[in-house]
Amino acid sequence: MAQSNVFAVIMAGGSGTRFWPLSRASLPKQFLALSTRRPLITETLARLRGVSTPKKSFVVCGAKHAKLVAKTLPSLPKANVIVEPEARNTAPAIALATARVAQLDPEGIIVVVPSDQHVADVPAFTASLNEAIALARTGVIVTLGIAPTRPETGYGYIKQGEALKSPTARRVAAFVEKPDRATAESYLVQGNYLWNAGIFVFSARAMLEALAAHLPESTSPLNAIRAALGTKKAAAVLAKEWKKLPSISIDYAVAEKATNIAVVPCACGWSDVGSFNALPEVRLQDTNGNVVSGALPFVIDSKGCVVLGKDKPIAVVGMTDVVVVDAGDAILVLPKDRSQDVRKVVEALKARKLAQYL
């Protein structure tokens, strides 16, 4: 059940290129139906119903995606779309959303989640959030740490410290950068490291205090923005003051510096849906390990492929572990384990100034 003073903040400022040609500057990953038939951001809002409601949920995004957010999430009040004047990393975005919540309820609890992740086990996720919310009510800043399932080198890790008076939470001993392979393997063996998924739970009061303490240069612009919120001057003040906020992640700005920070371990089938290569872990596969979509896919004598079609026939014969994507106005073929190399295509399109495909 949603609790009365729990607010959700969905971070939708991302503009990745790792799902080109499906993702575009005008349609970043969070708006794609990558894990289910609904866009990731739609699933994200739905997933939070266990702790909050759409009316108490906010989405932070860039100006060019504001209309798309409203259209994609019809249950979200339009006023709850918080537009960043420009992308300045997560700390200013969270500070702005926290200011909005603080105006409604200074004791409000805020659950911050990225808009573009997948969670298979929503009850487990909700249980972890509820433990985090209970801790946050005591003034602690809490992060969810994902129980690692492989020696991933693409994520930051959280080292668990001493136990707290909470069923599973522990003090954060350290946030650690993306490790090399050997280090990642040792983390997996040691068992006390968790993946940093960018999910935070805190009271508005605790976050504003933490920002004042650890990012003091944010205090003056943030106060100006808070004072103008809800007035006719709000947009003008935000535009002016936003530039003064440092472009920094909440991890660097607050999480790594705060002392009252805890982590709740969570094994919930989480995925950051980082590339086409991640789709087999979040989607149903056929008996040959293929992930297939589209109106007329013909996947024959093939295994381990990711075949994403549109309305027309997409035939893949005798292939193993390749990605084939039809976006309607562009086609991509590459080995699944080279999914990251889609950036080479994006770079080539940029070099040739083919903006309509970016």
Next chain:
Amino acid sequence: MAQSNVFAVIMAGGSGTRFWPLSRASLPKQFLALSTRRPLITETLARLRGVSTPKKSFVVCGAKHAKLVAKTLPSLPKANVIVEPEARNTAPAIALATARVAQLDPEGIIVVVPSDQHVADVPAFTASLNEAIALARTGVIVTLGIAPTRPETGYGYIKQGEALKSPTARRVAAFVEKPDRATAESYLVQGNYLWNAGIFVFSARAMLEALAAHLPESTSPLNAIRAALGTKKAAAVLAKEWKKLPSISIDYAVAEKATNIAVVPCACGWSDVGSFNALPEVRLQDTNGNVVSGALPFVIDSKGCVVLGKDKPIAVVGMTDVVVVDAGDAILVLPKDRSQDVRKVVEALKARKLAQYL
């Protein structure tokens, strides 16, 4: 130079599926620009200018392709499109075309060529045809035999016999069926075997005599058709008599039985353009051995691929020896050496009654 009584007959009754999704029932291979920027049939007509002219050229095709032939070959007189009431293999088609030529010139020499082949060295091809034409004027039925360049198991072979009073021609010792790999290799080593390319040169008189001698059941319907040619009854008589002609290849019906048959060896960079796998042998490759077409191909870190795009981006990254085809309304991806397996897609489309893609 074209000689005054040399006629060309271009066989365009084919309806293969090996170039799906580019080829369709309404657009078979001969109408595709597979080897150059022009359709194969256009190249075929142009290639024959060394021995004949469009006005003395005929195209034999099915009813549903007659308009397309006329449109594709504007230099061909419309009356020179010979429509088969139904496909009955090559013997009836050649018999019908021969009847047409015999009406114009009973001593006329006829060069029969498939409409869907590629020839890199046209002067060498023309020289071979000219030798064949000179022999045909003596009443001999001549075939061009392609000097083999590999132990191909997909073609029939011609075993060369004794030399004739002609620069390079030899009597045909035997037509042999498609061999197995070991036999094909022995043919290549022996050096006296040539590929049967379906190219024949003969006088109208000699062919009509050969048909009468070796395919006597064709005489009566053929005489009825010849008598009606150019009259108002032509279409009705053709429709009625055509069914009586046996559905058989000219090879079985005549070439393998005739005794006055010779072969002119020809090394002219010939290809039957049999599948996507054949395109690297007939088209320019980039420095990585890729054959690439389309308005916006992005072939990155890839080698040995065949990437045929249309107007939109087609990105292929990190792939080796694969075929990627965008036909606009359908997409195909398969390993180059499994190009024949495109038929599996065609079968699947048939099974699902998706006729619009066939």
